[in-house]
Amino acid sequence: MTAPRTPGRDVAVARGRRPGRSVGDDRESAILATAERLLQRRPFGEISVDELARGAGISRPTFYFYFPSKDAVLLTLLDRVTEEADAAACNVLDRLAEDPRSRWRELIARFHDTFGAHRAVVLACAEVRATNAEVRRLWARVLERWVQAVEAAVVAERRRGAAPDGLPARDLAIALNSMNERVWYATFAGDGPAIDERDVVDVLLELWLTCIYRTTDPARVG
Amino acid sequence: MTAPRTPGRDVAVARGRRPGRSVGDDRESAILATAERLLQRRPFGEISVDELARGAGISRPTFYFYFPSKDAVLLTLLDRVTEEADAAACNVLDRLAEDPRSRWRELIARFHDTFGAHRAVVLACAEVRATNAEVRRLWARVLERWVQAVEAAVVAERRRGAAPDGLPARDLAIALNSMNERVWYATFAGDGPAIDERDVVDVLLELWLTCIYRTTDPARVG
């Protein structure tokens, strides 16, 4: 579902033929690269399958040999970005008690950097999410992971007495993640009221700390 | 820009002809009603101009007599909803000092009720905002008004000593409004991690109070 369907290569691999790189691998990469390049210039909806194909040096019908649709290309791109974000954020919350403020900042900053580096893809996904159930599902799954990670961290901080009780941890985690998502979107898209890109990490950090600890300067482990 | 172009009627009115309701008024309303009705069932992108026209008892070309595009219909619908929200929220922040918690709650609850009552339109706008500059502009303008109202309220609360200093009031106002928008979207759309519709007002209220006052129980006027 998530990965692009490349029937030919799957069959080949299954039968042990063509173990090395094939023409198809290059074409597939070329399509993905073309997509990310074109997305820097203009929105996803204004890019046609034909342009994607031409950009990769193939005809439109051939495009459909590699991807079932334009959306599937974006889905693959999104998959990579979220994997990158997951990798960057991984384990950051594990040793939260040592220095809560720095850890939370690291988490937010890493997401900011990853999304910022791939803003074209992220913005395109926000655009397509509304119309494409596949993208919606993938984003929901990814978000759910992040929500659960934050929820667990909040519960742990409360248990050790660093954070006060209050809202259900899950609701808090959903709201904070939602806030980040929308704030980053506004900042990167640049339309409507937005926080300056240079300030956004610190602003979000202050709000996270305030909501979780009710102070801007949470205590270290006692 | 925002209102639908109905050239015929404007001309008529300008020359003093047809002072009463014309056929055109009915058709226009019928199109809008059809749009809002169809939106309950399925997303905006899956509704064609033809359906809108048929639903209003006219042919597709005739639709274009009333609206320049499908998006313009949604724009008109959005305009009404935001006006309703503005009206509902109007003056709520004026006498904040009397009972901050209740006032903020009223503000959030009224937005919640308005958006909830027209969730189909709101969700459709979120869908189209990505591809339609007109909708984007309108939403940005509306949001800017709300951000400024909240910013002013925060400044006032700080000035009277009820709220502590901290983040720039504008950044705070942007972040809180962004949070609400995204959280409501998730709640009403029902995909991905979301806060239960019955709890969402209270969850948002707690977070607003915490972020603005660093307490859940802000003081009344001293």
Next chain:
DNA sequence: GAGGTCAGTCAACACTGCGTCGACTGTAAT
């Protein structure tokens, strides 16, 4: 080295939805 298989390719087609043009009708003011 003849025949088979399969990755990879694309011209041509069918389909859907958008927006426009130009011709038409009915009503009401002059």
Next chain:
DNA sequence: ATTACAGTCGACGCAGTGTTGACTGACCTC
């Protein structure tokens, strides 16, 4: 009666999507 205009729509052109069916060339197998 003529003029004017709100209101209507059949028929068109256009752009983009996704599919079909036929082709090429590499390579494997006997």
